[in-house]
Amino acid sequence: MATLSLDSVKKQFGTTQVLHGIDLQVADGEMIVVVGASGCGKSTLLRIVAGLETASSGTVRIDGRDVTALEPADRDIAMVFQNYALYPHMSVFENMAYGLKIRGMKPAEIRRRVDEAAQMLEIGALLDRKPRQLSGGQRQRVAMGRAVVREPKLFLFDEPLSNLDAKLRVQMRAEIRRLQKRLGVTSLFVTHDQVEAMTLGDRLVVMHQGRAAQVASPMEVWGRPADTYVASFIGSPAMNFLAATLEPGGGAAALKAGPTIGLTDGPRAGEAGMPLTLGIRPEHIQLGEGGLDLAVDLVEPLGSETVIHGTIPGGETLTVRLPVPASGIGAVLPVILPWDAFHIFDGASGRRIDPA
Amino acid sequence: MSATTDLEADRLARATVRRNARNRWVAYITLSLGVLIFAFPIWLTVVGSTHDASTIGRGDVPLWFGPHAISNYVSAWLTGGEATRTTRSVPAWVMLWNSLNMAVLIAVGKIAISLLSAYAVVFFSFPGRMVAFWLIFITLMLPVEVRIIPTFEVMVNLGLINSMTGLVVPLIASATATLLFRQFFLTIPDEYVEAAKIDGAGPLRFFKDVVLPLSVTNIAALFVILFIYGWNQYLWPLLIVTDRDLETVVVGMTKMIGNGDAQNEWNIIMATAVLAMLPPVAVVVFMQRWFVKGLTETEK
Numbered sequence: 001m002a003t004l005s006l007d008s009v010k011k012q013f014g015t016t017q018v019l020h021g022i023d024l025q026v027a028d029g030e031m032i033v034v035v036g037a038s039g040c041g042k043s044t045l046l047r048i049v050a051g052l053e054t055a056s057s058g059t060v061r062i063d064g065r066d067v068t069a070l071e072p073a074d075r076d077i078a079m080v081f082q083n084y085a086l087y088p089h090m091s092v093f094e095n096m097a098y099g100l101k102i103r104g105m106k107p108a109e110i111r112r113r114v115d116e117a118a119q120m121l122e123i124g125a126l127l128d129r130k131p132r133q134l135s136g137g138q139r140q141r142v143a144m145g146r147a148v149v150r151e152p153k154l155f156l157f158d159e160p161l162s163n164l165d166a167k168l169r170v171q172m173r174a175e176i177r178r179l180q181k182r183l184g185v186t187s188l189f190v191t192h193d194q195v196e197a198m199t200l201g202d203r204l205v206v207m208h209q210g211r212a213a214q215v216a217s218p219m220e221v222w223g224r225p226a227d228t229y230v231a232s233f234i235g236s237p238a239m240n241f242l243a244a245t246l247e248p249g250g251g252a253a254a255l256k257a258g259p260t261i262g263l264t265d266g267p268r269a270g271e272a273g274m275p276l277t278l279g280i281r282p283e284h285i286q287l288g289e290g291g292l293d294l295a296v297d298l299v300e301p302l303g304s305e306t307v308i309h310g311t312i313p314g315g316e317t318l319t320v321r322l323p324v325p326a327s328g329i330g331a332v333l334p335v336i337l338p339w340d341a342f343h344i345f346d347g348a349s350g351r352r353i354d355p356a
Numbered sequence: 357m358s359a360t361t362d363l364e365a366d367r368l369a370r371a372t373v374r375r376n377a378r379n380r381w382v383a384y385i386t387l388s389l390g391v392l393i394f395a396f397p398i399w400l401t402v403v404g405s406t407h408d409a410s411t412i413g414r415g416d417v418p419l420w421f422g423p424h425a426i427s428n429y430v431s432a433w434l435t436g437g438e439a440t441r442t443t444r445s446v447p448a449w450v451m452l453w454n455s456l457n458m459a460v461l462i463a464v465g466k467i468a469i470s471l472l473s474a475y476a477v478v479f480f481s482f483p484g485r486m487v488a489f490w491l492i493f494i495t496l497m498l499p500v501e502v503r504i505i506p507t508f509e510v511m512v513n514l515g516l517i518n519s520m521t522g523l524v525v526p527l528i529a530s531a532t533a534t535l536l537f538r539q540f541f542l543t544i545p546d547e548y549v550e551a552a553k554i555d556g557a558g559p560l561r562f563f564k565d566v567v568l569p570l571s572v573t574n575i576a577a578l579f580v581i582l583f584i585y586g587w588n589q590y591l592w593p594l595l596i597v598t599d600r601d602l603e604t605v606v607v608g609m610t611k612m613i614g615n616g617d618a619q620n621e622w623n624i625i626m627a628t629a630v631l632a633m634l635p636p637v638a639v640v641v642f643m644q645r646w647f648v649k650g651l652t653e654t655e656k
Contacts, residue, residue, distance in 0.1 A: 087548065
């Protein structure tokens, strides 16, 4: 049980700045998911917390103790690796016990802890096997077990689900969440999968080019994305972006495609004619006359719903997700863009603009 | 239509069977020739070791066993044949013991040293790491024979002439083995190192608990090669050892062949040669099981 706090953690590899100063406060027992595309620095951040990399500057505190200069073994953390990193020549029991053995724990106590963790993870029958005799899901459990027996202050997960097939991934995702809640161990979970991020995290850190673009709860990130990157990264299919300009008075925006959109939650500060990016999620677009005509070029049936890709007048692409079957969708689809569904971003910087 | 197609297919199938049979015969004949070329001298040696000295001394080359096997081997093992005016004879068991000592020490020493140096080169980053590696690598180009004079002088100055230490130490460094272990260590995933760091294992602990067990198959394979390398050493033992009690079997055998003063006891020499072949064969047979087992069980 512990808190984690990062204070302007920066990392450079040679001349490449990988992390541009990350600040993060993690409360006791919280599950934080660090999510971002590959190369955004999320793994580096995790490795700095683990002590496998050293930060170029900034401090890492676990439970208020400055661990920036400590070895991984002295930080009281446990880590689950992407490929599990189970020692191939050791049995499941030995793998789980290894960290405890090195710390000089008594064999009886090791036995008790491993048995307890194995029972919790339902791998009790596998303790004598070697990793190569296990399936992917079982290896995953052993890797978790190795972390659990340590009873660490902090769990670190480095994309632990990405080597599993889709079905198992969903199952293990739920199990990790249940286990983490039950043990109440503060956790940092790195993934590139936004669904994993949304379902696992108490809060998300959306990373983009070495910066934390947004740190917030999953629903906050989805409902009020801080910039166009976050908006496009979270949600599937991705949010549509339409170019627009601010009308005089800031109460409305004129889409490049034609219609003027009223900003229903209040006027925005800014000069008339200021470029804006208006975002709208595919699932918020409705079918109906009186809006825009969508020239359909691809229909993706998903059973209960349908994703339609097309272009609107002015040439911008638009993706629509409709709760209707794919049949009967013609070449041109009239759609309505509800005013209150729009997210308003600065056209130049991409930052979210809230009502003044 | 279908009938003719069937006939055609049948014809082709029979042609394939004939071709396979022919290929098999060619393969067997080639292999038999190869075996004959390799095995014939060994056969002559084994057969020769069962006749008395005069049979071979007459110039006859017997192709089948004679009646003196037991007496020849007992004599070779216990006395090494009759002493001549110039050289006293050394029993085969002494020479075999020396060879065994030397070969095992060389193989174990080479493996220990190259394991450690490869471990240092791969898992640690320190200034001059690549320089160290390349220096080791360059020694590959300098076989024992090239540096034998300076090595000999060093050994003389250290007073290591006529000692097992002097026999073994100059042969103990191995660039080949270091290179081999380095290549193997590079295939060990970084995650093992990181997992061990988080588990709290220090460098030596990681070496002992993870790297060594993973290297077992490589060690077994190398041991076979290095043991035979050590066993077959000729030039260095010839130079450094003059005390006949330290003589290795490869050198000792050549000394058994006299310079014409007396008749060579070819039967004893051949019995010794057969005895000298046995330990390397035993090592290969025994270790083969080991590393084949290792190879089939290893999986990342």
